[in-house]
Amino acid sequence: MKQYKSWFFILILSVLTILTSVAYYASSQIMFFKLREIEIIIRRETRGKRMNLEVLKNMPKNELKIPSKFGYDIHSTFYHPHETNHWMVLLHGVSENSISSSKYVHMFTDMGYNCVVYDARRHGKTGGIDSTYGYYEKFDLESVIERLKKTYGSDIRFGIHGESMGAATMLLYAGELSNEAEFYISDASFARFSEQLTSVYQSISKTATAPVLFFTYLILKLRSHYSIYELSPIKVIDQIEQPILFIHSKKDKFIPYESTLALYKKKKGPKKAWYPERGDHVESFNRNQKKYRSTVQSFIEQYAGWEVRSNHEQ
Template sequence: MGREDYQLKKLKHKKLWFTLIVIILLVCLSFVGAGYYFFTVACVPGEKSFLSSSSNVIKKSDPLYHEKVWFKKTPKEKWYMLSADGKYKLDANYIPYKNSSKTVIVLPGYTDTKEDAGIFDALFYELGYNTLTPEPRAQGESEGKYIGYGWPDKDDTKKWVSYLLRKKGKQQQIVIYGISMGGATAMTTSGLKLPHQVKAFIEDCGYTSVKDEIEYEAGALYNMPAFPRFPLVEILSGINKLKVGYFMGDASSVKQLNKNYRPMLFIHGSEDHFVPTKMIYSNYQATRGPKEIWVAPKAKHAKSFSVHPKEYKKRVASFLAKYVK
């Protein structure tokens, strides 16, 4: 091979490597760009096209008509508190029940407000409880830049417990209830060191971890195959670490439940295709304390109460009667 041929071959190799490097960089940039897009969709407050919009009109045909009317007419106290990290002003409703020393902290779901959770205020008020319903960071009237999927909110919930005890006295008996993202918040809160006044937890359709839920949604909502879903979720998790402060895999209900010894009632709809029903079994197995489980027949995501209002009340009341006097 002549020197000229050798130089030509060497130049072709360089061009090939350069082309491969450019392609790899473009692929990486496209993944990062897609990661930022999905971070915006998942974590930045705003309208979410994948969520069904709820109407403010209360229809008499609604199985929870009376609960919604009661909530709308009932006076509420406005409570405010700084988030656990001191960055944001958080907003809450407090509804007192006569002279009761029993309080349920009601944790709303993903993008939900304290008004959306009003049906659960009605449920627990009927059972003789005060209710404290704080809005998570970046939802409703609470300040915040990003939706935290319950992980930073667990520390806020612990602070709400302390705030409640200071405001209403140490004789309080406290239950923590959450729906959907709020259910995950309740479960992750259960793994923290909490005052003895926290007597029990109820979670409805919470996920096993933020990463599990994001991976599932990527497949279910966008029909995304395993590749590129896996690397995309990892990039999204890294962006979440930079922006929100945690890797999504660390935000695990299962790991937190492994540290919980308090009683917990687990509820999930059998037809839940947003947070898959199978997640309830991993969560149920993980907790160390007394526990009960109910998979509500034919109920979709966060609809167990509306599909089975009487059974829901009965099961909640029966569970709480064992641990709150």
């Protein structure tokens, strides 16, 4: 009997060791995923004719390092080509950086607004050890907005545009921290990070069983000090009183557009949605530029009352 108990203990210990090892590796992939190189993003956006480096280079701007509440600097660029107090704050997606937001800088400055772009935690030139998909990033957004008001006046009016992780960060900021923006534009946000993460891991690995996922989420909490279940824009979406424009391609293979459908359904008050038929994840602008702009423009005019330029000057 004692021998059986010893073998049973060894078996359990071995299983736990294997589960912990696999889960530790998986949590590392979540925290420290590979980032896209800046040169690759520039080449991609330039070839796609979505970014004009010469225009961005000559546009009046301030590059600032904003202190994060977590001990690192947030690299940001404030584009101010117009004498206006209307600003757009732009948040990029996971593995990208602020250069990815250049196409939106062109679009919004073309409409007559100034823009703020910045590298998210651990991305681009911003510090930070790990990525948390909006949990700590929402506080960095708060710091950027505080600097925006401090630098350009407390009377500024601003909206926020985010895609993918940037959209989720924006919604968490609005639902948990502050409701200062006049409107929000959410492009391809997840509704619950736990569901998104489970779906991704189960699609790429047969080891993504319930026990492995449980240990992964547990180790992730121990290492990054947050629970993935706290990353749920859908839990706070009904706290956002301001208008939200939801955009999500129906053919998105990474974050299903049903996530945005759920967010839209739960959102109270003014809202608008557009679900284009073309484009994969955060490709709605790339595939439907004219429709994207007209949808955003009509939303801003209707819900914020901001004047929008009718010509396309860059």
